[in-house]
Amino acid sequence: MSLTTQQQMLVEQRLANDAKSPVVAYLLLIFVGGLGAHRFYLGQIGTAIAMLIMFILGWLTLVIGVGLILLAAVGIWCLVDLFLIPGMIRTDRDALRERYSMQTIQTSPDVSAA
Template sequence: MSLTTQQQMLIEQRVTNDAKSPVVAYLLLVFLGGLGAHRFYLGKTTSAMVMLMMFVIGWLTLVIVIGLPILIAVAVWGIADLFLIPGMISEDKQLIRQRYSADLMSLPQAG
């Protein structure tokens, strides 16, 4: 069974309303990048925690020079995320789309 055009339009509207904003993600990256705030926002909690821990450990051990490579790694990771954010948002939209499609398909059909 496939979805009607009206159901597909409803799903796309809900995806548009529920999807994460790229503007918010980029602002979080620019202003709070080392803390992993953009990854928390995009639902990448595990990698966000790793990024946050690396950032904190890097600053705490900066005095003994061990922290410098860690902070450089966090900075490189943040720069890489500049290019990864669009893919993360597309993935989020696809998951929302699949969830709503499954919900509509599970409803009993009238008529």
């Protein structure tokens, strides 16, 4: 069952209100990227926790030299995320669009039954 034009407009309006902002994601990456805040914001919880642990362990073991490797890895990870954020946002928008479409189909009255 496909959506009517009005239902599609409703889905896109909800999507515009609820979708993640690229500006917020980039600001989080720039200012607190080592802590994985941008990944928490974008719903990448597992990798965000991994990034946070690496960052903390990096600072704690910086004195013995091992921390430098961990902090360098987190820095490279942040650099790569500069290019991955648009894809993460697109994936999130697609998942939201699918969920809102399914909700709209389930809550709309059956027109063919009338």
